[in-house]
Amino acid sequence: MGISNVKIYIHIANNDIYFLFLYHMPLIEFTDKGLYCPQGKFYIDPWRPVDKAIITHAHSDHAKAGSAHYFCHTLTKPLLLSRLGPHTIQDSAWGVPHHINGVQVSLHPSGHIIGAAQIRVEYKGEIWVCSGDYKTENDGISGAFEPINCHTFITESTFGLPIYNWLPQHSIYESMRQWVLKNIAQQKNAILLAYSLGKAQRVLEALAPLDIPIWVHGAIWNMHESLSNAGVALPLVQRITPEHTKSNFKNAIILAPPGADGSSWIKKFTPYQLAVCSGWMQVRANQRRNNADIGFALSDHADWNGLLQAIKATSAEKIFVTHGFQAVFSKYLKDQGLEAEEVVTAYGQEEEASKTISE
Amino acid sequence: MKAFATLIEQLSTTTKTAEKVEALYQYFKVANDRDKVWAIALFTGRRPRRTISSTLLKTWCADYCNLPLWLLEECRHTVGDLSETIALLIPVQSDIIYTSSPLHVYIEKLISLSSANEAEKKAYMLQCWQQLNSSTERFVFNKLMSGAFRIGVSQQLLIQALSKFAQMEASFIAHCITGKWDPSLISFHELINVSAPSADVSKPYPFCLAYPIESGLDKLGDSANWLAEWKWDGIRGQLIKRKDTAFLWSRGEELITEKFPELNQLFTYLPNGIVLDGEIVAAIHDKPLPFSLLQTRIGRKHISKKILSDAPVRFFAYDILEYRGEDIRQYSLENRRKILESLVTSLNVHTLFISPSISFTHWQELKQIHLQSRANSAEGFMLKKKKSPYYMGRKKGDWWKWKVDPYTIDAVLIYAQKGSGRRGNLYTDFTFAVKDGDKLVPFAKAYSGLTNAEIAQVDAFVKRNAVEKFGPVRTVKPELVFELAFEGIHLSSRHKCGIAVRFPRIYRWRKDKKPEEINTLADLKALL
Ligand SMILES: [Zn+2]
Ligand SMILES: [Zn+2]
Numbered sequence: 078m079g080i081s082n083v084k085i086y087i088h089i090a091n092n093d094i095y096f097l098f099l100y101h102m103p104l105i106e107f108t109d110k111g112l113y114c115p116q117g118k119f120y121i122d123p124w125r126p127v128d129k130a131i132i133t134h135a136h137s138d139h140a141k142a143g144s145a146h147y148f149c150h151t152l153t154k155p156l157l158l159s160r161l162g163p164h165t166i167q168d169s170a171w172g173v174p175h176h177i178n179g180v181q182v183s184l185h186p187s188g189h190i191i192g193a194a195q196i197r198v199e200y201k202g203e204i205w206v207c208s209g210d211y212k213t214e215n216d217g218i219s220g221a222f223e224p225i226n227c228h229t230f231i232t233e234s235t236f237g238l239p240i241y242n243w244l245p246q247h248s249i250y251e252s253m254r255q256w257v258l259k260n261i262a263q264q265k266n267a268i269l270l271a272y273s274l275g276k277a278q279r280v281l282e283a284l285a286p287l288d289i290p291i292w293v294h295g296a297i298w299n300m301h302e303s304l305s306n307a308g309v310a311l312p313l314v315q316r317i318t319p320e321h322t323k324s325n326f327k328n329a330i331i332l333a334p335p336g337a338d339g340s341s342w343i344k345k346f347t348p349y350q351l352a353v354c355s356g357w358m359q360v361r362a363n364q365r366r367n368n369a370d371i372g373f374a375l376s377d378h379a380d381w382n383g384l385l386q387a388i389k390a391t392s393a394e395k396i397f398v399t400h401g402f403q404a405v406f407s408k409y410l411k412d413q414g415l416e417a418e419e420v421v422t423a424y425g426q427e428e429e430a431s432k433t434i435s436e
Numbered sequence: 437m438k439a440f441a442t443l444i445e446q447l448s449t450t451t452k453t454a455e456k457v458e459a460l461y462q463y464f465k466v467a468n469d470r471d472k473v474w475a476i477a478l479f480t481g482r483r484p485r486r487t488i489s490s491t492l493l494k495t496w497c498a499d500y501c502n503l504p505l506w507l508l509e510e511c512r513h514t515v516g517d518l519s520e521t522i523a524l525l526i527p528v529q530s531d532i533i534y535t536s537s538p539l540h541v542y543i544e545k546l547i548s549l550s551s552a553n554e555a556e557k558k559a560y561m562l563q564c565w566q567q568l569n570s571s572t573e574r575f576v577f578n579k580l581m582s583g584a585f586r587i588g589v590s591q592q593l594l595i596q597a598l599s600k601f602a603q604m605e606a607s608f609i610a611h612c613i614t615g616k617w618d619p620s621l622i623s624f625h626e627l628i629n630v631s632a633p634s635a636d637v638s639k640p641y642p643f644c645l646a647y648p649i650e651s652g653l654d655k656l657g658d659s660a661n662w663l664a665e666w667k668w669d670g671i672r673g674q675l676i677k678r679k680d681t682a683f684l685w686s687r688g689e690e691l692i693t694e695k696f697p698e699l700n701q702l703f704t705y706l707p708n709g710i711v712l713d714g715e716i717v718a719a720i721h722d723k724p725l726p727f728s729l730l731q732t733r734i735g736r737k738h739i740s741k742k743i744l745s746d747a748p749v750r751f752f753a754y755d756i757l758e759y760r761g762e763d764i765r766q767y768s769l770e771n772r773r774k775i776l777e778s779l780v781t782s783l784n785v786h787t788l789f790i791s792p793s794i795s796f797t798h799w800q801e802l803k804q805i806h807l808q809s810r811a812n813s814a815e816g817f818m819l820k821k822k823k824s825p826y827y828m829g830r831k832k833g834d835w836w837k838w839k840v841d842p843y844t845i846d847a848v849l850i851y852a853q854k855g856s857g858r859r860g861n862l863y864t865d866f867t868f869a870v871k872d873g874d875k876l877v878p879f880a881k882a883y884s885g886l887t888n889a890e891i892a893q894v895d896a897f898v899k900r901n902a903v904e905k906f907g908p909v910r911t912v913k914p915e916l917v918f919e920l921a922f923e924g925i926h927l928s929s930r931h932k933c934g935i936a937v938r939f940p941r942i943y944r945w946r947k948d949k950k951p952e953e954i955n956t957l958a959d960l961k962a963l964l
Contacts, residue, residue: 239503240511240524359524360515361448366862366888370449404905405510412504 104180104198104205105231107397107420112207112231116200117180119148121207124423131182133209134193135160135274138423148175150184152192152307156274159303171220187211188222189377190275191309197225206391207231210400212376213383214246216279218309222379224390231397231420232388235378236356237406243356243380250283253373256352257284261328266349268331270338270369273297275377277332278304278311280354284330285312292317292326294333294342323347338367356380388415437536439466440475441572447589456589460597469624470540476598476627477619479589481689486583487546488557490518493582496558497522500565506906513854513908519578523571534567546580547620591642592829602628610828615639616691637678640685641711641757641765642828646818646835653799656819656836663769663822664794664802666814667837668752669727669924670717671734675751677706678761684716692716696749697739702785709761710779713826714753714791722750722789724813727938728926753780754791754818757826765826772826809840815923816840842921843963844943846954848914850876852898863898863910864891866942868920870933872957876914877933879960880922885942894945917949918942925963935960 106113111123119129126143133139133149135156142161149157154168169175171194175182184194189210196207204227211233215221243249253269260267269284271277273296284291291314293301298316305311317331323345331346338351350370357363358372379387384406388396396417398407403419410417446459464472477483488496494512498505508521515521542564549557561581568574579585591610598613599606612628616638656662672687682703684693693703696716718730729747733739756776757765764772773793780790794817796802802817809816816839824834847868854863865883869876886894894916902910921943928936935957 238511238514239501239507240515240521242524242527361520362516364449368451370451372449402510405507408906409504409507 104200104203104229105207107422111422114180114198117177117182117198119177119180119182120144121196122209129177131196132157133187133196133207134190136190136210139209148177148182150192150194152304152309153194154192155303155307156192156300159299171223185223185225186220188213188215188219190219191278191304193219193275195223195225197227203228205229205231206393208233208387210235210377211379211387213379213387214243216246216377218278218282219275219377222387224387227391227393229395229397230388230391230393231399232384233378234384234398234401234403234406236376236380237384237398237402237409239381241356241359241376241380242382243374243376246279246375249373249375253280253283253352253354253375254287256350256371256373257287257289257330260350261289264328264348266326266329266331266346267352268333268343268346268349269352269354270333270335270367271297271354271375272377273334274300276354276375277301277334279375279377280332281312281314287330289328289330290315291330291332292321293331294337296334297332321345338369437539437542437568437573437576438570439463440471440539441570441576443475444576444587445572447587453593456593457597457600460589460594461600464597464601468538468540471538472624473619473622473627474540474543476594476613478585478587479594480591480613481586482617482619483583483585484543484547484580485550487549487581488561490582490584492554493518493522493561493578496561497525500562501525501527509908510906516854519582519584520571520575522578523574526565526574528569528571533569536568536573542577543580544620595829598628604628607828610642611639614642614689615685637681638676638683638685638691640674640676640683640689641763641826643672643674643687643713644755644827644835645830646820646837647830647832649819649836649838653802656799659796659799659802661822663773663820664796664805665754665791665818665820666794666809666812667816667818667839668715668717668724668791669813669815670715670724670730670749670752673714673716673751674757675702675706675710675712675714675753676758677703677708677710680708682706695733695739698744698748699751699787702751702783702787705783705785707760709758711756711758712751712753712776713755713757714751716749717752718747719750719752720748721786722752726813726926727924728928728936750787750789752789752791755826768823768825769820770822806838806840814840842923842939842943843925843937844919844921845870845960845963846917846946846949847880847920848876848951848954849894849912849916849918850878850914852894852902852910852912853908862891862895864895866894866918868918868940869914870955870957870960872933877957879931879933879935879957880920880937880940882918882920882940882942885921886945890945914951917946917951917954919944919946925960927964933957933960935964 102115104114106115110120110125110127112121119131120127121131122133122139123130124141129146130144131148132153135153140157147157147164147166149168151168151170154166157166169184171186172183181199183197185197187193187195187209189212193209195209198205206225206227208231211222213222257267269280271280277297293314294317301311301314326346337343352371352373353367353369354373354375356374356376356378359374364372394416396410396415397420398417399420399422407417407419443459443463447456450456467475494508498508512518512521549560564577565574568577595606595609598609616636617627674685676683682693683691686692718725725747733743733747753776756772759775777790780788794805796805806817819836819838821834847870849866850869851867852863853865867878867881869878897916898910898912901912904910920940922937922940924938926936927934
C-alpha cells in the first residue's frame, strides 16, 4: 500500500466534537475494469468480466456480460437475463442492507429507468454512494430518486452543462401528444425514436391516453415483455414483424430504437413524420443531424439543476464526476468550493460513439 | 415574433422542400406587410447590422445567469452557436406569459438603438430575454441583435413561396427581390412590383447556375448541340447599364462597381439598356492571371497603382440578358451570343472580352482540350446547350460545369475543432499537416468531405486522443491520414508553411496509410 493512498477525513458531527478517521485505502477505486471496492472485493458496473459485479441498471454500457456473480435490484434482474443471457444473479429490494466481505451494501432508486439503483457502500462508518445514471424528476415509472447522505458521491454528468434544462415531464408529454394528433389528422404515421429500455416505456405512458394503435420495434418489444413478465404494468402494444406490410400501418404510432432511423425498415411506414426523444434534442444541430422532423428533449438523466441539487442533497465532502462532461462539470464544482475530481470511465462511450442521440 | 420563430423551427427541422415552401407560404399569409419585407430581407442576406458585440453579449449573459465566462464558452463549443447557447441558458420565466410583438418591432427597435449607449442596449436586451417565452424566439432575437442572422433557406424556395402567395410568376418574384433595396424604407407592395416608378435601375437578374457534370459526355447527346467555354477562375459578375449609370453585381448580390476602377471606361462606353453576365478576371490582355492575384484586391478599400498594374481586371462576357432595354433571357443561347458578339466587337473596349467558345467536332476531341485547362488558366469547361434560355437559378440539364481534377495530397490530422451550426457538438473542423523532415507542418483546414459515419468515427477518435480538455481546439495524436483535394496553390507569407491552398476538402480517408507515408512539404511545393 503506497503512502499516496492515505486519506484523512474530518467529519463534523456537531459543533464541538471532531472525529478523525484515518484510512489506508479509498472505499472505491477507479481501475481499468471499473469501479472497485477493495474491502468488499466487488466491482460496480465493470466493463470487463470480474468475479462479483454489482449492476446499477440494465443499459448496455453499465451491464456487461461474462462476470461470475451479479447483484442488482429485483426489477433489473429480468432485464439483465434478457440482455445478457443466463448468468448467476442475486437480486435485492430497495434499501435492504447486504454484507459483502464486511462491507454493507444497499440499493436505492436513482430514478433513471426501471430498476436503476444508486449503490450505497458503507464500511467502518464511511459512506460512499455511486449514482449510476440518475434523474431527479419523478417520471412515475422508474421510482423516485432518493437523496442519500454520504461522505463521497460518485456522480454521472451526461448533461453536465447549464444549457441542459428540461421542461417538466407533463409539458413534454403534452407536446408529444399534440404532435402525434397533428400527424394523424394529416393521415401520417407518427414514428418516435426512443431508447428501447427506459425512454420507450415513458413515451408509451405519454401516448397511451390517446387511444391510437401503438406498434413497437422488436427491440422494444423484448424489453416490454421482460418488464410485463416481471409484473410492471405497461400499456398494450403490438409487435412489428417482417410479415406486416405497409397496409398494416395507417394513422398509427410507431415506436423504434434510435438505430432504426435511416434504415430501410422505416420505409414501410410512409407517409410518416419522425420524432427523436432524447435530451440531446435540446440543441438544434442534433435535431437536424438526425434528420428528425421534430425533437423532444425528454431525458432519463438529470439536467444541470438536477445534478447540482442531487449533489447538494448528499452533503458529500468529495465528489467524483464520471460519464459525460466530467472535466467541465468537476471544474465548475471546484469553482463553487467543492472538492471534486473527474474520473474517466467507459460509461456512455459505446453509445456515444455509435449514435449521438442515445444516452 | 412567435410566428417567425415557428417558421424558423419548421425550416430548420424539416428536410423536405415542399414542406419548407408550405411553411414559408403559411408565414406570408399570417405576417403583416412590414414583417413580410423583413422576413424576405433576412432570408436574402439583408440582415441589420449588429447592435451588440458578441463579447458584450457573452459577458452580459454570464452575469445574468450567474455563470463563469469559461463555462459559457464551453457551452458555446458544444452548441456551436452563441445565440442558441444564450437562448438555452436564460432561465425561463414560467409564471408570466408575455405576448411577443411582431418581428419588425424588434428589428426596428434594434436599428434605432444602434447609436444608443451600452446601458440602453443592455436594458432592452434584458427586457427581451425576460419576455420572450420560447427558446426559439430568444434565439432569433439574439441572432438579430448580434447581426448574425444567417438562417439559410434557398432563394428558390423563398421565391416559390412568395410566388404562390402573391400569385405572380416565379421569375418576376426573383427579379423583384434581387438587387439593391432597403427593408427599412420599402413597402411590401413596392418590393413586389418592378414596374413601379420607384423601381430600381440597378436591379440585376437572378444568375443562372450550373451543376457539376455527373455522367459521361456521351449522355449529353449530339456534341453539335453544345457550346463549350473555358470556366474562368474569377468573380462571377453581372454588369448593368441603365439610364446612364453602370452597376456591377457579384453573385453574392453585392454591388462591386467601385472596386474595379479600370472598368470605368467600359462603364462609360456601354450603351444603355444592357445587362451582361460574365467573369471578372485578373488578366493581362486576354490572358488570365492566377486567382490569388485577384484575391489580394478583394476586400481592399484603396486600390493602389501597384495593384492596378500587378492584377489588372478584365470583364470576360459570356452572356447577355438585356439588350436595348429588353429582357432577352428567353432567346436561345445561340442568338444571345450573336448579339453579344456584335456588341463587344462594335464597342472595342480593351477591358471587355468575349469569353471564347471552344471549337470542337466531337466529344473525344473536347476531352483532349479539357486536359489543357490549367495551362489555359482555366478551371475546366462550361458546357451549355445552344438552344437553352437563360434560366433563373440552378437547373439541371442545359448547363453543366466540368471542372479539372483537383490536386491531391496525403496529410495527417493534427488539430480538431467542433463544428458550428448543423454539426455543432461534433469534431468536424480539421487541420492537416504534411511532413518536413521530422516535423509536421500544418498547411490546410478542411471541414467537409466525410460521410456522417466517418465523421462519427473521427469524432470518437478525437474524444479519445485529445490532449486538451477545455476550449475549442483539440490536439490529437498524428495518426489518421487523409487524402486532401484542393483547387489551387500559391505562395503565401501569411501562412506558416509559406503556402496557401484553395478550397481544401477531404477527398477520402486513407485508412490504408500510416502517418509516416504522408506527403512532404517539398511534394506540396512541387505543385506550385
Ligand atoms: Zn443508463
Ligand atoms: Zn449510462
